[in-house]
Amino acid sequence: MAHAIEQSDANTKANELLFRRLTVEDAADAHIAALEKAPQLGFDIFIISAPTPFQPDDCAALIADAPSVVARYFPDYPALYTKKGWTMFSSIDRVYDASRARDRLGFVCKTSFADVLASIEVA
Template identity: 35%
Template structure:
């Protein structure tokens, strides 16, 4: 672990969590971001060659424009930051861990007569420039010839307690679990490809029709403690659930073991 790991976006939520986890696991971390932060050593834009020259070895690329920037930032800027900067970083990396998003599935997440089971076999159907550019960057990573892995992470940003408690049932992930997945991806350089990184949820693919029809009934039957927590707080259980993220491929390939957020979602929220 003597060689440093370069993490981009270390002043952001995911990058900072990844840097802290790597530091705790014994790696030397070099952080790069456009703004200062606790884990940021190099302050600058990755499109600047002088900044990119400081990126080498194992690289975790978390820096990006995100969904909240859609409509506020020009599409061309999305392509420069999310695609062109990724392409420029790849040649210098010995191992490249690309932080993507389950958002790339886009329109494929819209249910018809059942909740959508979201594993890596689901074909992405981007709905905006964020999805388009993250998916384009994924393709660059896959085609680069670099030893690389792409992690499509589920939503892990702060949300109101009731919203978070609901999302932890089927589509959110704890930030420490994201960081743990990255650490595992670095420790297992032979593992390549694309993996969903989500929580551990109490549903199976066979539950998808019932989740779309009457999620509250299924939650009450399957998770009585969670239903009780919701009732105690005056929160309605969701009547329908539109999707369930599946990260079992990452569990098998990386030994990823997400926390079971739904067990404590009502109490902790």
């Protein structure tokens, strides 16, 4: 991101699962899926990232006020983030689209932002 990140490392990683990050485990699984499909597909390029809840219609609002958009999809996130002392990025300027990996490789990351929220709720 072009601006300074104010969040802690864990907070930043949680936020980024909304639009561009994946876990090491998911990265390894994506490589395995690619190796298994290589004989059928040949060469291809894929973006691999956690499933995003965002839709193209969210783009302008994500730039203007990301916390409000995230709250529409995850109404409990503000309270859970307060519990951890975390904050959401004020703006999200890009969202990675992993649909090609889903469609061509049959691969979807197992870990998502919802999983992070579930782990906070349990703690």
